[in-house]
Amino acid sequence: MQLTPIGISRPMTASPARSPTPLVALSGVTKSFGAVRALGGVDLAIGPGECLGLVGHNGAGKSTLMQILAGTLHHDEGTLVAGGAPTGAFSVGAAHDAGIRCVFQELSLCPNLSVAENTRLRHPGLKGFGWRQPAGALIEATLSEIFPGHTIRPDDLVADLELGERQMVEIAMNFTATGDRPRLVILDEPTSSLDHSVAAQLLAHVRRFVAAGGSVILISHILGDILGTSDRIVVMRDGRVVAERPAAQFDRAALVAAMGHVAETAPETAAAAVAEARPADRPIVEARPPRQRGARSLTLYPGQIVGLAGLAGHGQTALLRLIQNAAGSTSRFAKVEGSVAFVAGDRQADGVFPLWSIGQNVTIRSLAALSRFGLIDGRRERAVEEAARETFQIRTPDMDDNILTLSGGNQQKALFARALASDAAIIAMDDPMRGVDVGTKREVYARIAEEAEKGRAFLWYTTEFDELLNCSHVYVFRSGEIVADLPRGELTEEKVLQSSFEETADA
Amino acid sequence: MTRFSSRVLRSAVPALSFGVILAAIFVIQPRAMSYVGMNLMLNLALPIAFATIAQLFVLTIGDLDLSIGGFVSLVACIAATWLNDTPLLGVAALLACIGVYALLGALIHWRNLPSIVVTLGMSFVWLGCAVLILPSPGGSAPTWLTAIVKFKTPYVPLSILGAAVLAFVVHVALMRSAAGVVLRGAGGNAQAVARAGWSLLRVKVTMYALAGCFGVLSGLVLVGTTTSADANIALRYTLFSIAGAILGGAEFTGGRVSPIGAVLGALTLALVGSLLSFMRISPDWQIGAQGIMLIAVLALRTLVNRLEAREA
């Protein structure tokens, strides 16, 4: 059977931006989860050919709103107009028919299926005898269009992919068109697990898509992305829209202020105060990546903050894991003195205990210390929970609520709290700021600096360059090896990128 | 590239276990290396293979069926009584059984019940029905059924052909077809499937109905071979089917299954029994040896995985 490549999404005949009939319009939409009012009457409209930036603190209601647009949640009150006609019960099918596609914050791929098979799942049109080939070609084409140079193949199992690669697949899948084309693509923190260059590829694609008449809602806590990509920016706070203006009328400070955070005071200098290493006589971690050639190895001294950089999936997480496992046992590759606490970046896979309350999720790492005569002391446990809620401003009415009732960023804060509340001397952080809002980030940076001051050591893998400025020096990884060790003074984005890509001759 | 080759290796393990055991049998008992020999060793494995596939459908969506043994027993009893005496009633009863299975799927979905408890209850129900239909062992299989099951195919015994066809058909339907993707996806991430607009209810009902269908086929093939039934005839199939599927590489979570592996797993279990009886172990230790053999087969799998890990 000859299937013409249905092709790369060429969104509909371009219509003039800001046309009078919006693609979707919400007015007075509310949504409550039990006692939590996630949305308190939201009005929002998006027209064809525009990129709407959506920002707000963790738990502001962004994801909830997007889920309503995608038909996976139903709003309590208010109206939703899609494709010109008001819809009572908006369903997944209706959203799909209206051309709405959504890349959810917590990805929704089937790990047991291949990339091509996941594509088929999203595109019911791909069926019949010999569907595999066109499905593979389709996703391959979109991937190459959005992320030129990617290495994902259609028959790779999703479970075998890195988190970032999974995110790329999910994004590509939603930009792919089969019978009907996507008109509105919702991207809920799409760049949180992508490294810088890939994120740039995505944002460029968003611009192209919009230029061709498509619409995008872009949610991100990386304000630069929002400011540089959106046509219009909507700010949410506590379940309401508090500001809505063309992007050009916002700058970073204005956005931060609109989100309800105190304006920043030059962030780098705050960190710089503590970032100078105070090497004690003995390192508490000495580790070599298993694939390392040559003599280079990683060392960490008490009170030091050391960064791990490089493209996503080049062995940073693996080394953190290795160090975590080496604590308390012997390993060929790492010598660790002192206990390690881990802050997961892939929170669903590595961090969250989905049946437990927020409190239990926080205290799991500290239980031994909270026990008396072998029994966990309930009062002390509660005290730790409350302290965590306060320091990290976890947005919840009750720490006994299930962890999954938290917004993504707040879950991440709980994981942070877990590690910092523990007695570990070493904190290994695996790109831990994924989805954390700017305000909280700043507070967390300060906490880290404070803790380092007290003697805790931090290993910090991050995909955001700015975060590396908090570190005293940075190891750059490529293909499972450390290829450079950049002291703070020499740290520039170009240098990191250069080391990440370039084949160095020596070892 | 490593991703691909490791997957190939993983899926080759069940075949490897099967081959190793078969080779051991041929060494100990050369007589087994013949048409008659293979048929004798494997014809009772065919119904187990069908039951294993039935179990596999349920495993695919992350559930477990503890009732398949009782169900196959019931089907055997129906086939040896009603299907023989009053074929119309028999066919209706078998269809009704499949219908009940499909309803179970719906019930489990609607009420969000743990499949283990529901099928545990059903195992009593099926057995109770079997005892009611056939209070004392007996009955006889319809002659057409015996004729089909005992048919002497040229060159390759029917049991092997049957198993091959079974594995191929289910593999194509579940692993290659477009519909199979949705069914397996529901096991991997049900929410994603729902978000993509598919009905989870339909998925569950389909899978349980398929389990019912293959359970019925298992029962029919079984009575065809034994010619007569017994209410307790297949109670062990519950364990066998789970063991076979696991031997074949299935996992309890996430829709990771392999129909070809499962069929090979079921056949391997049968061969383990044969090998043991050829080895003439003291009766005290015959049961224990079965355990050791199972461990050995699975240790082989681990060994291969280790080799593969070293390569990667």
Next chain:
Amino acid sequence: AQEASDKTFALSNNYAGNSWRQAMIKSWETGTKAAVEAGAAKAADAFTTGENSPTEQAAQLQNLILQGYNAIVLNAASPSALNGAVKEACDAGITVVSFDGVVTEPCAWRVAVDFKKMGVDQIDYLATRYPDGGNLLEIRGLAGTSVDDEIHAGLLEGIKKHPNFKIVREVQGDWTQTVAQKSVASVLPSLPEIVGVVTQGGDGYGAAQAFEAAGKPVPTIIMGNRQDELAWWKEQKDKNGYETFSQSIAPGVSTLAFWVAKEILDGTEVPKDLSVPTLRIDQDGLEKGLEMTPEGGVTNVEYTEEQAKAVIAGK
């Protein structure tokens, strides 16, 4: 004719989880070892599967066929579900002798106990003890098996003969003492006055325990030749003159079946249906019965070639 034989025998057994089956396998091993040493057979191997499953045993039979045994002696998991495999064995020229759990396939021989009679006998005995009749409690065996069905049918027949008896409650014992004990204990509170407990053998001790635990007078419980039953009975007999009787098929019947198979292979004309009497212990024989029963085991006898010939001759 006792010349050196080149015939091979296999025992196919389907359950190993109780003392009766263990005694049966032991008897086979001791009995046939002597026969092999005496040159009456070349080999006599025992095979067993674990869980009383007809399909597993059928597969085992097929493996035995493949190994080319001359005779298969069979205690079957099911009278009917093995018929396919038994037929295949016969077609391969193998002599199949079933015992205890016999098969209905016509080509096989059956060394059978009249299970129905075991049921009738229980009521007959109770009728001598309680001429006015009374209420009975029945402990049944594994549901859906023929032994269970036949003993039950025998009991019903006995009651037809002695209509003043009535089975007021039927509980499931699954031939497992702990299960029987539990079932009896659970119905005791709701039970009217009963005079006897009819059983399928081996459940007597558990039933007695249940009555004693509930503080109820122990009725006449029919025993099944287990040592613990006999010991309990003896204790009661000495204490208060407790009376009952005990019966079961002797595990050594496996050796009888072996000799029958040997006769058939030797060319003796043997009828397809043979019957062995049950081993019965009465009030007077209790001491002797207890003596010949191993501690914790089952009353057993092994059979000789002569006894087998006598059985074949119908004596």
Next chain:
Amino acid sequence: MSEATLTTKRPGLKRLGRSYPFLFSFVGAAVIFAVTLVVNSFNGAGPILTAALTFGAFTVVVGLGQMFVITTGPGNIDLSVPSTIAFAGAVAMKLMEGQDSLIFLGLAAALGVGLVIGAFNYLLIRALKIPPIIATLSSSFIIQSLAIAYGRGLMIKPPPLLAEIATGRVAGLPIVALVALALSLVMAVVLHRTVYGRSVAAIGQNIRAAGLAGVKVDRVRFATYVLSAMLAALCGTLLAGFSGGASLNMGEEYLLASIAVVVVGGSAVAGGSSNVSGIWGAALFLTLLVTMLNTFGVGAGVRQLLTGLIIIAVITLAGGRKGARH
């Protein structure tokens, strides 16, 4: 006891079942008990309950171990329970030689057998990476053979004191039930208030995350399989004392029963969340069910049919739990 549950606030029956998943088994037990009494024209309430407590107690003891195993996550199950019961019971009886003075020796040996079996099970699971269901199935075969070779199925009388304890009563309550109750209380504390208990639940929800959160995954899983086998061994010893000796098949009924009390009692089948109270509810429910059906005096077929339908009815009414959100 504080049960870990989702607190999605929704009123009504569902809510109740969600925060107290074990409640329904107790309600089921009560209803069945009431029906039995009605059929029995309100006679014998005491003895019926006592019998249920006695036989339920044995199931509770093995059920506790099975619960911990099941809680460690999908696919974890201990199928070696029945053969451990038989083997440990035989070892205990043989070593006790019917003498009261040797009871402790016998009990210790039985528990030792449990320990070795549990360790062996986990060795198979960990070192050979065999899925637990097959690992414990295989080891159950081996143990069964050991039991056969060791005891030949001969029933050795328990020491009189042990028999007295196993069948005796204190204040009208069966001693075994009191033992099981005490054990349950300890296990409830272990489950909810110790690092070990929390670790079990953490592993059951997400084994990877548990390891990264500092849970000693291997140690905890090892301890869990050992615990299960040791409780089975204890049950075997008590059961042998109760029924006049150890027999080869005395554990058979506890395979399904041990799993059934856990899952009917409202523990999550996929692991991560469990409760001790539910085991009692389910054990009483299942034993009273046998009593009721025996009291009805229906035939074996109908009995089985009703057993199944009632189990399904109870679980359907109780309903399952939904994940909060994703």
